[in-house]
Amino acid sequence: MTFNLSSNIWVWIAVFFTLSVYSFLWKDNPLFKFAESVTVGVGMGYAMVQWFTLSLVGRFWTPLTTDFSSRFHLIIPAIMGLMLITRLIPRFTWLSRYALAFTMGAGSGFALPRVIQAGVLQQLYATMLPIEFSLHGFLYNFIIIVGVLSGLIYFFFSKEHKGWFGSIANVGIWFLMVGFGATFGYTVMARLSLFIGRVLFVLRDALGFLKI
Amino acid sequence: MFWKKQLPLIIVFMMGLIMTVQYFIPHHVSKWVYVNYVDWAIVIAIFGAFLGYFSFLRVHITRIRKKTSNWVFSIITLASLLIMIVFALIDGKGSDSLFQNMFLYTSAAINATVFSLLAFYISSASYRAFRAHSAQAVALLLAAVIMMLGRVPIGDKISFWSAWGIPSINTVSQWILNSPNMAAKRAIALGVGLGSLLMTLKIILGIERTYLGN
Amino acid sequence: MGFFKKLEKLDRRIIYIVITLAVILPFFFPMHMPIAIQPEVKSIYDYIESLTPTDIVLFSGDYDPQVEAELSPMFDAVLAHCFEKNIKVIVANPFSIMGMGLVEPRLKKLADEYNKVYGVDYVFLGWRPGGFLLILGMGEDFNKTWETDYYNTRLVDIPLTQNIKDYDDIALVLALAGSAAYNSWIVFAYAQYRQKIAAGITAVMAADAYPALQAGQLIGIMGGLRGAAEYEQLVHRPSLGSVGMEAQSWAHVVIILFIILGNLGYFASRKRKK
Amino acid sequence: MRRLWLVFVVLLILSLLQAEDTFPSKPLTPNLIDIPGDGGNNVYISWKHFATVPGIRYDILRYTTGKDYDKHRSTDEAKFEVITPLQVKTQLPVLEDEPYNDLSTYDFYIYTQSQENDVPKVIAVKLTDENRDSILALGAQKIVRVELEVPPREILDEIPNIFGEGAYYLILPDTLKANVYRPKSVAENVWEFYWSDLPYEGDLSLELKPSQKELDFIDKGVQLLLPGEIEQYYLFKYGKRIISLVTDSVRYTVKYDNISFLQRSSEENPIYPDSHYIYKVCLVQTWKPIKKVFMDSDTVGITPENEPPIIPNTLTALYDSTNNELVLRLSYSGFLNNIKTLFDNVSYSFYKAPEGMETMPVEEDSIEEESTPIGELLIKVSSTWKAVKLNDIKPNDNIFLVITDTIGQTTKSDFIPFNPVTAESLILPPNIIARDKSNDGGDQAILVWDYPELAVRYSVENPTPNLRTENVQERKLYWIPAQDGSLIEISDTIGLEEIPYEAQEVVNIIYPIPLDKLNIRVVYEMWSNEDDKALYGEFRFNDKRKVDKEYTGEMKFENIQPGTYTLIGRIVKKSGGLLKNPESKVEIEIPVNKIIATKFDKPDYYYAIYRGTDPEDLTTFRFVGKADGTDREFIDDFGDWKDAKGEFYYIVQVIGPSYWVARTEPLGPVHIKGNWFNFSKLPIFFAVFIFVAVALFFIYHIKKGREFYVRPIAGIVHIDEALGRATEMGRPIMYVAGLGWIGDIATICSLTILGKVASKAAEYQNRLIVPCYDPIVMIVAQETVKNAFMDAGRPDLYREEDIYYIAAAQFAYAAAVSGLMIREQTAANFFMGRFYAESLILAETGASTGAIQVAGTDDMTQLPFFLTACDYTLIGEELYAASAYLSKDPMQKGSLKAQDYLKALEMLLLIIGVAAATSGIYWFTNIFKAVGTE
Known part of the structure; x- marks a missing residue:
């Protein structure tokens, strides 16, 4: 078991911040708050610089200036985008509505047929499975169809959950619970992975214990 | 009134209609509308970002001016922002630049760590809060336990019974994922799909207008 | 009964230490468990x-x-x-x-x-x-x-x-x-x-x-x-994924034990109340 | 904290100090090439960028001088225009001071050898007794240092730099690397020979120790090598490319990248033939503090010319003497193939020389227009043709080619010698039709031909992905790379001395665990066109029917016991029926007893498609694309609808494996038009129509004031219960409206429920705390609660300071709310709205304080935590429904109702669909299939 301490100062800055954040487990403290403020500021600075170089210059200014005759119309959406800022000025808030109206209106119209296709028709198609009369057919296709139908019935609000209808809705809730159980298990796994990631960082990058 | 309220709603309706109809028309005129819409929407998003940056700065500057509680931390936030901009100016933003390293080793590292705190909360919650207070909760926890064992190597290791042809934990977890879980998720997705469709329709028809602000 | 009562009062910091150990120790004492491919x-x-x-x-x-x-x-x-x-x-x-x-x-x-x-x-x-x-x-x-x-x-x-x-x-x-x-x-x-x-x-x-x-x-x-x-x-x-899986395994086992222990305590206290 | 500030300040100062330096080195003069055979409007620019030259970008600059330019006049700096910037791969400065950097203990010497028109060649040699005098006589200097990374500027500036060419590698023996072994897949014969006792074959791999040869190589220590001197494997495993070699007085930089750019004439930067242009490159550095540094190279001029056409260098003639047919292949190869797209060739004409003419008369390439060559014109085609077939050619005919370019310059070939061959029998595509593409924007045409065919390949596989590793070190097995995977085992007859030098010892054998059952994977392709409406494959295997509804092109039959089985495959149409033609059905016997895989039996010919405007004039037919022999359609994409105006004809040429050709007569005419409705999207259109109709129906009826029934939601009872309990205990209630913004459906629902909770709280005279995450949500929450208290007649109980904003990040918010729960000992907690990872922290703290908790969210990943840690949870849509149930706005109920009816419709369709699928009726389910894609 050998350690090989990192000579990169950045790694140690990161280790410092990592430990600062973990100090929160003991209780909320200025060190944690400091780390939090730094991450907010650096994150914002990062986003601003990237936005400036890649979006404003790369995606708007460069095409506009190199090919002005065919792209000059880009000035209109640019003005609309700028109008959004009037949201913060109560007297002129209404100006921002034009940009919002354009994006929300077009976005909704855009989404409508596509969501029907991908979110409804295709999901229905994928559930229209043939039922095979075998153990495999029961365990998969049959259970899926029963689960989807009973789940839909559980979320049906025009009829009270009584009698046969209530029993089917009850089957639905069991399916939902098992589904949530799967999500639960996976979420636990994800959160632990993040912690493992930090442990790996300290063990490998900072202390040089692991050689991968 | 017309300029402030009706016209925006008319724009919403017209744009919604145009884009819905556009989907069904293959003609090059329709394609032209589509291509330019994408182009415009991207540019709006670029300039729309101003709003976010502006309000961010405003919040922190107000906090410093008014000396509200924890205003010192607002100074730290603004200073880190400034440092990033200076770093980008003096050293560019390529690989291993000051800018890149500052991001990777402070912001990214802290963010990752903050989220990893959840591992601790989940462990203490699993001890103190996840209660099997009903039969359905038992089902949920049982499925979760099978999932947690089935997705890691140890699940195979302890499934000694698989030698006798009984499905291992791994197999069972795979089945849960592909069968009951899939059914539950699809039932939810079908419902959510309808819900969001109604929302888009309400927006196009001008019934839902919360997003326009008061 | 006293045992469960004590369990219920367990300091959360002890839980934190247990989970930390469950994640860190496997790196030092790996068991090289095979990973089946889905x-x-x-x-x-x-x-x-x-x-x-x-x-x-x-x-x-x-x-x-x-x-x-x-x-x-x-x-x-x-x-x-x-x-x-x-x-x-x-x-x-x-x-x-x-x-x-x-x-x-x-x-x-x-x-x-x-x-x-x-x-x-x-x-x-x-x-x-x-x-x-x-x-x-x-x-x-x-x-x-x-x-x-x-x-x-x-x-x-x-x-x-x-x-x-x-x-x-x-x-x-x-x-x-x-x-x-x-x-x-x-x-x-x-x-x-x-x-x-x-x-x-x-x-x-x-x-x-x-x-x-x-x-x-x-x-x-x-x-x-x-x-x-x-x-x-x-x-x-x-690389990182494979190395992490072992720690993940043990952390899951610990979490499951926590759930079981917590619920045992819960049922014991419910019985008591009745 | 102060110390951290110091760190930042120090870093800042350090970076500023580092930036203060001298100018970068001057870039090398670019090399200009006028592309031969073109229209005089392309220039190829290239130069070398050496690794130690700092900089991030090169700009290519050009100065246009016009036609009558005096080359000796000095150029006007201001007139240079940037043509394009080019990024270079930069390396970050590294201060290397490792033991291997020091070469002073070795006898390596270095000198340069000048090359014509280029940077010198750098030669590094090891001094021996034999070569000592000759090397030293060349002025060679001793190498003291080697650099594998680019050093910082101050080190670079210490001694002058010489740029030269040399791909040297420093070999760094690393025993660690030698011991790392990766599994190596081994050829099948090894498996058969040595492990035949195992029931099945599969991927076998070996983990090998390094060979004696490799170990000996490592023992040699530090070496300086050129690529050719050693096997690539060792070079990459142990070697590192050298950037510069340093003597006491000079640094030889040997690593460079070739930077090149082909400038084609464009609107902004036109290139005209016979004009003179002057080029230079400019090196740009921007990583200095704020300012940029520019450094120009020397200038170099070029006058591009419109050269006469170049005869294809692989112009071959295939002659079939039985039919008197001649096929002429028109293709360029090598360097010419790379630049052929730049040629300004217009047409190829083949002539037959008059009888009696034995050799091609030598004459100057004619520049005058309309100069008719002597002979009989046989065929004239556009210069995009791949091959041409001529009929009625006698064996002693003399055929020659004339190429014409854009300005009418021609080049004549010599007589083309005939290669005698036997003609391939190529079949022209049957049933070929060229027509406008339907459901498009008016920019595509389509050609369809032939009958649909089902092609199948299959593999018999070992189902288990688990691998078993067997340690065989005791068996003393050796693997010999040279003999492609032979193994030698040391035994009584074979001793250690017979093991070849390069053999590697086997440590582990990795093989799949054999099973008594196997999987069959059937992969299929449907070779068909639009008109066939082929959708997916249907297969019968061992009386099991499987349909590939997701058209993955793959079927799996699992756990098959050894034996011989029959596989029958058919193609299913969009309408649900099966295709009838014999090619669309396959029947094969699959022997399941060993691991095997078959391949598709694909045709070896392909189609070349030409598009023209005049069926009589072959020069108008230009090549538009290629289709494989398996293809049954070709879509000609004009790219822009403006180019697709008018009348078009198509010619399809079949090109066989030995380049024999056959072609169709011009097909057409085809008129391209745009369509105003995409009929493939019809089902979606109906779905949108039904959806909008149902929704509008309910909205209309709600507006008319009709009431609709919504069943009571169980969660609402629990809300009352929780409020009652809080009143009993005399402790406050807390309501969290989530982390969403005002636009989220969940937040809007949550605020409606908050109104209800607030009026109950007012009724019971309970304190209500609402910590908010979003400022706008806070304002709305304040209004809601205030109104509720007023309506309940208790405005006196309303406390605005209890509905406040915790402006902070997600975790700070969670921490603050958790603290609140513990401090105030809230008796009832409500979590309604949109939640993220913090849900867990909130619910856990609440559970530990013993409060009654009711939650509701539509975020699926957070629901499990609420479900286990709260007393009651509204799941997804239940939250919307509860809000609609409590809401005063009738529109809410109306949309809930519409949603319910649409859901009922979905269920109905599902039941019908399942019944149809089970009874093998495809057309119904196919309506729902991913439609709308072309």
């Missing part, structure tokens, strides 16, 4: 294995630092696989501005390791605003959608990208996402252009993604660290 990961591997050096794989690195631990190992493993097979690679971050900073150094490092030339073997596009609009735009005109690469070179001047027109020229999109971004790929790139998509997603999202796999909208899924570990096994490149 078909949904194998299918991604098989598909990439079937590609030729003229094919292009688009990596969409849409994840933030919060979930980097889960997704970066996947990025490394699949990228190494592509580079080893001389498949061309384009890396973009349509949905995550932060993802750009996480992906770039890894891309550069692996490219150097495999002696790849920028612009010929791989291109880094970075992020642009627009999200799903970029996905749609790529279906019509790839170069106009992005205009320039991350380093501000026009895409029409880069050998790899100058001949890309739309999704027909891209063999696979690997959507690495910490959010529902992979879903946008399905709705806009699969539904409209029949683009082949593989998802590398966090474990939190994984259970929700199976319907899309079954519906044929995804060719495969890598879910969380486990998915990364499996891919690493497939490409014989054990």
Whole structure:
């Protein structure tokens, strides 16, 4: 078991911040708050610089200036985008509505047929499975169809959950619970992975214990 | 009134209609509308970002001016922002630049760590809060336990019974994922799909207008 | 009864210490447990294995630092696989501005390791605003959608990208996402252009993604660290994912024990109340 | 904290100090090439960028001088225009001071050898007794240092730099690397020979120790090598490319990248033939503090010319004497193939020389227009043709080619010698039709031909992905790379001395665990066109029917016991029926007893498609694309609808494996038009129509004031219960409206429920605390609660300071709310709205304080935590429904109702669909299939 301490100062800055954040487990403290403020500021600075170089210059200014005759119309959406800022000025808030109206209106119209296709028709198609009369057919296709139908019935609000209808809705809730159980298990796994990631960082990058 | 309220709603309706109809028309005129819409929407998003940056700065500057509680931390936030901009100016933003390293080793590292705190909360919650207070909760926890064992190597290791042809934990977890879980998720997705469709329709028809602000 | 009462009063810091040990100790005392490979990961591997050096794989690195631990190992493993097979690679971050900073150094490092030339073997596009609009735009005109690469070179001047027109020229999109971004790929790139998509997603999202796999909208899924570990096994490149799986195993066992102990205490106290 | 500030300040100062330096080195003069055979409007620019030259970008600059330019006049700096910027791969400076950097203990010497028109060649040699005098006579200097990374500027500036060419590698023996072994897949014969006792074959791999040869190589220590001197494997495993070699007085930089750019004439930067242009490149550095540094190279001029056409260098004639047919292949190869797209060739004409003419008369390439060559014109085609077939050619005919370019310059070939061959019998595509593409924007045409065919390949596989590793070190097995995977085992007859030098010892054998059951993977392709409406494959295997509904092109039959089985495959149409033609059905016997894989039986010919405007004039027919022999259609994409105006004709040429050709007569005419409705999207259109109709129906009726029934939601009872309990205990209630913004459906619902909770709280005279995450949500929450208290007649109880904003990040918010729960000992907690990862922290703290908790969210990943840690949870849509139930706005109920009816419709369709799928009726489910994609 050998350690090989990192000579990169950045790694140690990161280790410092990592430990600062973990100090929160003991209780909320200025060190944690400091780390939090730094991450907010650096994150914002990062986003601003990237936005400036890649979006404003790369995606708007460069095409506009190199090919002005065919792209000059880009000035209109640019003005609309700028109008959004009037949201913060109560007297002129209404100006921002034009940009919002354009994006929300077009976005909704855009989404409508596509969501029907991908979110409804295709999901229905994928559930229209043939039922095979075998153990495999029961365990998969049959259970899926029963689960989807009973789940839909559980979320049906025009009829009270009584009698046969209530029993089917009850089957639905069991399916939902098992589904949530799967999500639960996976979420636990994800959160632990993040912690493992930090442990790996300290063990490998900072202390040089692991050689991968 | 017309300029402030009706016209925006008319724009919403017209744009919604145009884009819905556009989907069904293959003609090059329709394609032209589509291509330019994408182009415009991207540019709006670029300039729309101003709003976010502006309000961010405003919040922190107000906090410093008014000396509200924890205003010192607002100074730290603004200073880190400034440092990033200076770093980008003096050293560019390529690989291993000051800018890149500052991001990777402070912001990214802290963010990752903050989220990893959840591992601790989940462990203490699993001890103190996840209660099997009903039969359905038992089902949920049982499925979760099978999932947690089935997705890691140890699940195979302890499934000694698989030698006798009984499905291992791994197999069972795979089945849960592909069968009951899939059914539950699809039932939810079908419902959510309808819900969001109604929302888009309400927006196009001008019934839902919360997003326009008061 | 006294035992359960004590259990209920257990300080949370003890729980924290137990879970920390469960994660750290396996690194020092590994047991080398084998990792079985799931078909949904194998299918991604098989598909990439079937590609030729003229094919292009688009990596969409849409994840933030919060979930980097889960997704970066996947990025490394699949990228190494592509580079080893001389498949061309384009890396973009349509949905995550932060993802750009996480992906770039890894891309550069692996490219150097495999002696790849920028612009010929791989291109880094970075992020642009627009999200799903970029996905749609790529279906019509790839170069106009992005205009320039991350380093501000026009895409029409880069050998790899100058001949890309739309999704027909891209063999696979690997959507690495910490959010529902992979879903946008399905709705806009699969539904409209029949683009082949593989998802590398966090474990939190994984259970929700199976319907899309079954519906044929995804060719495969890598879910969380486990998915990364499996891919690493497939490409014989054990790294972060594989190493982490052991710690993950023990941490899960500890959590399950906590749930059992907690519920025992709960039932004991309920009995008492009755 | 102060210390951290110091760190930042120090970093800042350090970076500023580092930036203060001298100018970068001057870039090398670019090399200009006028592309031969073109129209005089392309220039190829290239130069070398050496690794130690700092900089991030090169700009190519050009100065246009016009036609009558005096080359000796000095150029006007101001007139240079940037043509394009080019990024270069930069390396970050590294201060290397490792033991291997020091070469002073070795006898390596270095000198340069000048090359014509280029940077010198750098030669590094090891001094021996034999070569000592000759090397030293060349002025060679001793190498003291080697650099594998680019050093920082101050080190670079110490001694002058010489740029030269040399791909040297420093070999760094690393025993660690030698011991890392990767599994290596081994050829099948190894498996058969040595492990035949195992029931099945599969991927076998070996983990190998390094060979004696490799170990000996490592023992040699530090070496300086050129690529050719050693196997690539060692070079990459142990070697590192050298950037520069340093003597006491000079640094020789040997690593460079070739930077090149082909400038084609464009609108902004036109290139005209016979004009003179002056080029230079400018090196740009921007990583200095704020300012940029530019450094120009020397200038170099070029006058591009419109050269006469170049005869294809692989112009061959294949002659079939039985039919008197001649096929002429028109293709360039090598360097010419790379630049052929730049040629300004217009047409190829083949002539037959008059009888009696034995050799081609030598004459100058004619520049005058309309100069008719002597002979009989046989065929004239456009210059995009791949091959041409001529009929009625006698064996002693003399055929020659004339190429014409854009300005009418011609080049004549010599007589083309005939290669006698036997003609391939190529079949022209049957049933070929060229027509406008339907459902498009008016920019595509389509050609369809032939009958649909089902092609199948299959593999028998070992289902288990588990690999078993067997340690065989004791067996003393050796693997010999040279003999492609032979193994030698040391035994009584074979001793250690017979093991070849390069053989590697086997440590582990990795093989799949054999099973008594196997999987069959059937992969199929449908070779068909649009008109066939082929959708997916249907297969019968061992009386099991499987349909590939997701058209993955793959079928799996699992756990098959050994034996011989029959596989029958058919193609299913969009309408659900099966295709009838014999090619669309396959029947194969699959022997399941060993691991095998078959391949598709694909045709070896392909189609070349030409598009023209005049069926009589072959020169108008230009190549538009290629289709494989398996293809049954070709879509001609004009790219822009403006180019697709008018009348078009198509010619399809079949090109066989030995380049024999056959072609169709011009097909057409085809008129391209755009369509105003995409009929492939019809089902979606109906779905949108039904959806909008149902929704509008309910909205209309709600507006008319009709009431609709919504069943009571169980969660609402629990809300009352929780409020009652809090009143009993006399402790406050807390309501969290989530982390969403005002636009989220969940937040809007949550605020509605908050109104209800607030009026109850007012009624019971309870204190209500609402910590908010979003400022706008806070304002709305304040209004809601205030109104509720007023309506209940208790405005006096309303406390605005209890509805406040915690402006902070996600975790800070969670911490603050958790603290609140503990401090105030809230008796009832409500979590309604949109939640993220913090849900867990909130629910856990609440559970530990013993409060009654009611939650509701539509975020699926957070629901499990609420479900286990709260007393009651509203799941997804239940939250919307509860809000609609409590809401005063009738529109809410109306949309809930519409949603319910649409859901009922979905269920109905599902049941019908399942019944149809089970009874093998496809057309119904196919309606729902991913439609709308072309």
